Amino acid sequence: MTAPIETTSASAEAQPEAVLAGAGRSQIEGRSLGQIAWTRFKRDKAAVAGGIVVVCLVLMAALAKPIQAVFDLDPNKFNQDLVDPALQAPKGPWGGMSWEHPLGVDPGFGRDLLARVIEGSWVSLLVAVGATLVSVLIGVILGVVAGYYGGWVDSVVSRLMDTFLAFPLLLFAISLSASVQDGFWGLTGLPLRIAVLIFVIGFFAWPYIGRIVRAQTMSLREREFVEASRSLGARGPFIIFRELMPNLVAPILVYATLLIPTNILFEAALSFLGVGIAPPQASWGGMLTDAADRYEADLQYMFVPGLAIFITVLAFNLLGDGLRDALDPRSK
């Protein structure tokens, strides 16, 4: 672990007398845990790169509509003149790449792929982040309660986790998506699809983080500072929220960051299977389905959503690994 107190190089090079006299003393200062983690994170080039890509992706997703408006990119505008009806493929080389359509157009309707990738990014990230929040919320609450109180509470929660882990998630997702009618929860169309995806993915991923939090809580609960806090009259909820939670922030943050790419992949898989986001709304998984049907005519189409998913997942994983290394006090 990095020493929490660091002298600047100036005082290290100073003459012994000067150091004894207190020169450079003001340059010694304590650093908070956050500062230490940040210093360590900055040294990890891969994690910083991942972080930058993640920030760009989030900006792209959040500003999708303004970007499309400014650059005149309409994800649902048909350009039949750019498609060769006989071949069912875009006219021109490289899937119809041009200055007007930098990533080409789709082989069926000639829709601009850059616009559709941008459009798909907010759907993917919204579903992934939303599902992650849901599972983190459920997992942390149940995990902490099970770990702290133990006994029958722990038994019930643990068996619940086992049940959820044994559940055939994909089948459930497919049947739920198929059976949910418009108007459910007062939602229709795209918002309903997104809500269903967030619910399905988030509701079934919580046992993973729940187990991690439960195990951490069980080991923290036995630590002496918890007993010391109890010896000063602290109550259960106080110990959970003020003593245990601050110690759980790091593992929760790391796990959540690593859960997001998993959820992006899952959303893509569900959309690929046709039970996620419904066309004509652009989504990365949906574009892959589309491309898989036409790979003989237009192989290039497949790479656009594929690379988008690949880069996003890789960036989040790098960021998560970097965060874990930076926040774990045992690592260098």
Added chain:
Amino acid sequence: MALLSVDELTVTFGARGRESKAVDGVSFDVDQGQVVGLVGESGCGKSVTSLALMGLLPDKGVKLGGRADFDGNNLLTMSRRELRDMRGSQMAMIFQDPLSSLNPVVPIGIQVTEILQRHRGLKGEAARKEAAHLLDRVGIPDPARRLKEYPHQLSGGMRQRALIAMAVACAPRLLIADEPTTALDVTIQAQILELLKELVDEEGTALLMITHDLGVVAGLCDQVNVLYAGKVVESADRHELFAHPMHPYAHGLLESIPRLDAPRGEPLKPIRGSINDRIAWAEGCAFAPRCDYYTMECLTGTPALTEPAAAGHQVRCVNPVREPVEIATLDAGDATVTAHGGKNA
């Protein structure tokens, strides 16, 4: 009436049939402004006694017996809620290892102000001011800056001071210190003991000092109880105990302290064996297997606590030692701590 009056306290661990008595009928009193020591080697029941008094032992697998009256109310029969409200405001505890007793990821200031908020209802700026005042009170320099720091940024001595500040934040009437100086180096030990003494003298707090360090006892305690295998084997005031230890165990503990003025090359005098070599109290004196003075008489049931010499000097032994220990450097009369550590220190 003493502030804390412990009468025949027993603590039994384990399920029926495989029970083990960690504390076996311990009695002692602690008055306001008095420092009472519980002395003994590892495993003799010191810490279990303190945890039982604080109500910090788990519910399952633990049986408590006897009485422990705090201001007239029996701590052992109080509900969890009543006990919780007592802790921190009426009685508080200082633990052995200051680093592990502080939450590593919460700044000191927040840990102190939370206690002030819980028991005294102080909030915001008032709580922060009081916290700074408390740190100043326990001798932490530049308290305003220290409040923002994390436990790992403080030195060992400062951490223990911070813990003491938290313990005395609500002016508890009873303070239990469970080996508060064990994890600290010798110079810091002396400072911490000085601080505790000051708090007792100025606030009139009762202090129950749990230690295996006879140097601490000599420097701080008014009344001393020597524990062995869950029972008090000798109880006397400090001067009496150091001048005339009568139980062979207490005698052996004092003799085993290395002396600066001993002739060079003279071997140390340990007590042979370990606490695992005991016999059950029901069969006789638990210390008999390690004792140099034992006779067959020692193996006929639990010896009673008697006062064979001076009044108030109780000994649980059928053959009390009559010869005094030569302790030149450990003068019980003057409070300086010169010897450090007894057996198993």
